[in-house]
Amino acid sequence: MMKARLIYNPTSGQEIIKKHIADILDKLEEYGYEASAYRTTPEENSAEKEAARATRAGFDLIIAAGGDGTINEVVAGISPYKKRPRLAIVPTGTTNDFARALKIPRGKPLEAIEIIGKNQILNIDVGHAVTEEDGHEKYFINIAAGGGLTELTYSVPSKLKTAFGYLAYLAKGAELLPRVRKAPVRVTYDDGVFEGDISMFFAALTNSVGGFEKIAPDAKLDDGLFTLILVKTDNLFELMALLAIVANGKHLDDINLEYIKTNKIEIEPLGGQNILLNLDGEYGGVAPVKFDNLKGHLDMYVNLDEINDEHYIGDAEDLALEAVAQKFAEATKKLNEE
Secondary structure (H helix, E strand, O other): OEEEEEEEOOOOOOOHHHHOHHHHHHHHHHOOEEEEEEEOOOOOOHHHHHHHHHHHOOOOEEEEEEOHHHHHHHHHHHOOOOOOOEEEEEEOOOOOHHHHHHOOOOOOHHHHHHHHHHOOEEEEEEEEEEEOOOOOEEEEOOEEEEOHHHHHHHHOOHHHHHHHOHHHHHHHHHHHHHHOOOEEEEEEEOOEEEEEEEOEEEEEOOOOEOOEOOOOOOOOOOOOOEEEEEEOOOOHHHHHHHHHHHOOOOOOOOOOEEEEEEOEEEEEEOOOOOOEEEEOOEEEEEOOEEEEEEEEEEEEEOOOOOOOHHHOOOOHHHHHHHHHHHHHHHHHHHHHHO
């Protein structure tokens, strides 16, 4: 029998996950898994350590239940190993950017776990980061960012996130926006080099960043490329104008942006300022930093029925077989009900 490990953050969002643990484990048993659960602790990197332990122990599936930070830790625990379990997510956090991109129901644990029953799997790209500061390998699955508003996520206290949710981020963003300043950098990527002043950068793996689903409208989940966005202004009014047009995806040709597709990125500060890094909403160290896109690194349960075809490549043969299997399963269920 296959083994599944649920790693859940009991304090994520409105703590709704705690009410559903038994039902989730029952569902996993129904899908053919011998299931068990691990409750994260206040210990640093608790979810990451448990994900690494479960990977070494040969678990077939790990489910990360929590916000983007919990998912990031689980990805970091799994990614260094050659033999990796499949990954599923139960998003219960405040923004849940990655779940938004994968069309996984947010804040609805039982609906999210039912995605596993659909048996729709993609080989998802994973970001790999190494900073000159400590040389440690780090991983992310949605976005790496630096400068400007990138301190937003980890500067909002967890109690405020739980109490006020997305409003807490909006309030903090309004406070930070006037303090955004440019810094000189050298950015090396696959096809060239940018050298100049930027106020912030984003290296996105999906189309969903900070609740905006069109900030990287042509991003694909499995093409091995980052969408690199360099913001070249720190003018308050220009930044506000950019935010306004990001909502409808009309920012790609704006003169205050560089919009680049690349597999590798190196970012070097040139003026002595610290550029703090944010990986999936968590503090990721200080630049200089090198990013690599690990193409198709994790096998993930996703909601292909809802994801726009433009946002993934997929394996045509595998996807066709999965579609046939899904139709067969639905027909069998219908016959049994009759």
